[in-house]
Amino acid sequence: MTAFGWSLAGTDGRGRAGTFHTSHGDVCTPVFAPVGTQGTVKALTPDQLESLGAGLILANTYHLYLRPGHQVIARLGGLHGFMGWNGPILTDSGGYQVFSLADRRDVDGDGVTFRSHLDGTEHRLTPEKAIAIQEDLGADIIMALDECPVPNDRDAVEGAVIRTHNWAERCLEAHTRTDQALFGIVQGGIFPDLRTDSAEFIAGLDFPGNAIGGLSVGESKPETLAVLELLDQTLPEDRPRYLMGVGSPEDLVEGVVRGVDIFDCVLPTRMxxxxxxxxxxxxxxxxxxxxxxxxxxxxxxxxxxxxxxxxxxxxxxxxxxxxxxxxxxxxxxxxxxxxxxxxxxxxxxxxxxxxxxxxxxxxxxxxxxxxxx
Amino acid sequence: MTAFGWSLAGTDGRGRAGTFHTSHGDVCTPVFAPVGTQGTVKALTPDQLESLGAGLILANTYHLYLRPGHQVIARLGGLHGFMGWNGPILTDSGGYQVFSLADRRDVDGDGVTFRSHLDGTEHRLTPEKAIAIQEDLGADIIMALDECPVPNDRDAVEGAVIRTHNWAERCLEAHTRTDQALFGIVQGGIFPDLRTDSAEFIAGLDFPGNAIGGLSVGESKPETLAVLELLDQTLPEDRPRYLMGVGSPEDLVEGVVRGVDIFDCVLPTRMxxxxxxxxxxxxxxxxxxxxxxxxxxxxxxxxxxxxxxxxxxxxxxxxxxxxxxxxxxxxxxxxxxxxxxxxxxxxxxxxxxxxxxxxxxxxxxxxxxxxxx
Incomplete structure (x- = not known):
């Protein structure tokens, strides 16, 4: 067990109740993480967040990298001090937003080059850079860089899985902060064989937690649930599983009964x-x-x-x-x-x-x- | 002394420290009232308002009359319950906003006809209507209908003073709720003789508080201060004085040293x-x-x-x-x-x-x- 160990308190069917330990406190799972894209959960003070019971919040690496900049946040004492939130924080790798830029980005085996949506300046994101930025931001849980493709385009998904696996290894290698838990991400679209391969590969890297990426991005609801059921059989039972970008009440319930522990989504605040x-x-x-x-x-x-x-x-x-x-x-x-x-x-x-x-x-x-x- | 008596705790020069008693608690004066135009002090919860020390807040009759409607608010239990604020509330008469509509309103001796800025519908505001609306809204301090003219146009100011005095008498006559303090309003622009006449007339009506209207509407700062010094000599010392629409730090200090007790302004929240x-x-x-x-x-x-x-x-x-x-x-x-x-x-x-x-x-x-x- 790592310093970020997840201890299981009980199971029922595929559902799991646990506690994930971080440097900024314990997170009881299953948990839903409100999204604070730019270092603020929109329209709420940290006190209001705490009062409503939030246990873990997410911030977006892409946005904070561009503005105010990860080095600025590092010099200001990291994200916790910057935004006045002393509870656990999770940052994504920035990859999802960069890949969403469509015609503003170019991916290659080494990383991805993109233009800022703010001012058009050119930037480069690699696995090493994604980790360096997230180490500066200082969240408790950070994510490996992955590529999130269109889920039913087999060629695109195959390429994305190869890059995602290679980048996961490089992220592990680059990661130095011992007070942060680095999670790997499973890709594979809606294809059972690719999903299983990806889950086995990522599980083999022994991350303290494993994320399920590339879902809720256009596939049908039965396809989503089928992937969750498949991954439940492959992902290690003693590590938390994080379903990225999912957060309607109905999706949370269906995720939990299929063995998912962590969720995040802009849906409740955007709604x-x-x-x-x-x-x-x-x-x-x-x-x-x-x-x-x-x-x-x-x-x-x-x-x-x-x-x-x-x-x-x-x-x-x-x-x-x-x-x-x-x-x-x-x-x-x-x-x-x-x-x-x-x-x-x-x-x-x-x-x-x-x-x-x-x-x-x-x-x-x-x-x-x-x-x- | 009325049920809304203002008790003086001390004076220093022209400055006055007092307490105004309302059905929803005491207001220590001098006091600055945050403005909650549409029944909310913008961007703040009532809890945040209370925590920062707000003692009295203002809401705008014009806006609430148009939306959601004073009768709706009355059926919902009045403004205090509607907006979740149990402390003292002050409403204006709606006149200031209506007169600001410029080419959308016509004033006559009996009242003013105007078109809504929301949907262009025609409405009529009279002294009796202004009181009826404010009785439905249920604030602790309510205001007589007045006319606020361009402060240095003597003809306009003379006409406005006549109407303001007539309307003050009609408001007093129309007011029935004994749990609300109705304040009169002094007009007179920048003209000392008109201001003194107006202050004497309004003071003679024995309102539990007197407001100074028609300032901070385009005149120079020395002109504003000269009017305050003049009125300090005329307005009764045993009633609170309310300088409407003033609220920069420097103006608050200059008002207090000239005997003003109550202020309101959108400035801090707009800034x-x-x-x-x-x-x-x-x-x-x-x-x-x-x-x-x-x-x-x-x-x-x-x-x-x-x-x-x-x-x-x-x-x-x-x-x-x-x-x-x-x-x-x-x-x-x-x-x-x-x-x-x-x-x-x-x-x-x-x-x-x-x-x-x-x-x-x-x-x-x-x-x-x-x-x-």
Whole structure:
């Protein structure tokens, strides 16, 4: 076991309840990590994040590398001090954003050259550079550089898997900070043989945690779930598994019952800025006229600050009036909803009733519940 | 003394320290009221407002009348419940915003007809309507309808004074809620004789508080101060005086030493959204490159949440990155700065050293301090 060991507290079916130990505290899993792209979870203070129960947050290497720069953040004492968050932080490698730049980047075996979306300047990202940047940022969990291809283009996926594996080895080699856990990433698109090969290769490198990349990028939901079920058989059971970029309530439940431990996604905060509230029964669009005099909280069963203090009527008023407070209050609620959904899933695992919990959730959940509200 | 009595705790020169009693708690004066135009002080939760020390907040009748509507707010339990603020609230009459609509409004002796800036619909505001709306909103301090003219156009000011006086009487007559304090408003532009006449007339109506309207609307600073000095001689000493729409640090100090007790202004929160921080030494523009690695807080002498927790470097990063959190953190700091400036002015009055405090403030203050920072 490494310094970042993950200890298993219990399992139920494929579901796993555990604790991941980091230099900035323990993370109970399964866990959902809110995304703080530019070193801030949008519209929230660190105190609000802590109050709503966030245990692990994610920041994006690509954005922070470009602005204010990893060396600036290093000189300012690292990301924890910079953004005033003393809990565990995870950074991605920057690769996903760079590969999303489409016609602004060129990949080769050694790395990828890209142009900044901010000012068009040219930059180069290699496995060694991705690690150096993340060591400067100083997160507790950092990620190997990988390539995330279109998931159903076999040629593209095969090439990406080769590069991803080579880069994983180089990242391991380059990584020097002993207070950071470096996770490897499995690729392979929707192809079972490639996924299995990739999982075996990455598992063989003995990372303290393994991530599942290249999902939720355009494939169908059954394809996503099939890959998760396949990887559950291949990835080591004694290491946490991180499903990158996934975070709707329904996807979290389906991921946990298939053995995933860590998730992150911009969905809850992006939805909040678009006036949508997440609940166990589905999503509410707070701009709808039906809420104009609705004195109920978003979710009567929720005990977040927003639900304890404000009515749907007030939230609707803030939303239609374009007030920033709408984004803050809905972000608090949406993140609280996902954080506590994970807490409840963990409890269900520990009490050996995960399947019943998942069934009940599926029965009660309609993705868009407004028309029936 | 009415139920809303203002008790004087001490005076020093023209400065006054007091307490205004309302149904939602006492307000220590002098006081600065943050502005919550649409029923929210922009970018802040009520908890953040309370933490930074806000004692009285203002909401705008014009905006809330149009959206969501005063009757909606009344059915939802009034403004306090609607916006989750249990402390004292002040509403204006809506007149100032309506008169600002320029070519969208027509004034006559009975009231003013205007078109909504939201959808162009036609509305009519009379003294009776302004009171009815404010009774529905349910603030602790409400304002008579007045007309705020261009301050140096004698004909316009004379007409506005006549209407303002007539409307003040009608507002008094229309007001029925005994849990609200209705304040009268003095007009008269920059003309000493009109100001004195107006102050005598309004004082004669025996409002529990008197407001000074029609200042900070284009006249010079010496003209503003001359009017304040004049009114200090005419307005009753046993009632609080409210200088509407004024709120830079330098104007607050000059108002307090001339006998003003209550102020409100969008300046601190608007500045926050424009990346400017207020300090006792002057304003900082947080977007400036010089702050990129500045590890100091905005103001080392400040103990607000923002200054205790974040560096100028981080605030600059948030500002240049367009993050909402910049507005939140700078609003917390700017409001805290003004609220505590008022606390310090009050203490200086009670300790009979107001003049020395004001002198020291003037010596240390440069409106735009960046070039020398």
């Amino acid at each position: 909040a800025r678009n006036h949508a509230a997440l609940t166990r029964q589905g999503r509410l669009n707070l701009r709808r006229a039906e809420y104009i005099e609705d004195t109920r909280p978003i979710d009567p069963a929720c005990d977040c600050y927003t639900c304890l203090k404000f009515t749907r009527a007030y939230l609707r008023h803030l939303s239609v009036s374009g007030e920033m407070l709408a984004a803050t209050l809905l972000s608090i609620h949406n993140l609280h909803a996902l954080v506590h959904l994970m807490d409840d899933l963990r409890q269900a695992i520990l009490e050996l009733r995960l399947n019943a919990f998942a069934e009940e959730f599926r029965d009660g959940y309609q993705k868009h519940r407004d028309p029936e509200a | 926050a959204r424009n990346h400017a921080a207020l300090t006792r030494q002057g304003r900082l523009n947080l977007r400036r490159a010089e702050y990129i690695e500045d590890t100091r807080p905005i103001d080392p002498a400040c103990d607000c949440y923002t200054c205790l927790k974040f560096t100028r470097a981080y605030l600059r990063h948030l500002s240049v990155s367009g993050e909402m959190l910049a507005a939140t953190l700078l609003s917390i700091h700017n409001l805290h700065a003004l609220v505590h400036l008022m606390d310090d002015l009050r203490q200086a009055i009670l300790e009979l050293r107001l003049n020395a405090f004001a002198e020291e403030f003037r010596d240390g203050y440069q409106k735009h301090r960046d070039p020398e920072a």
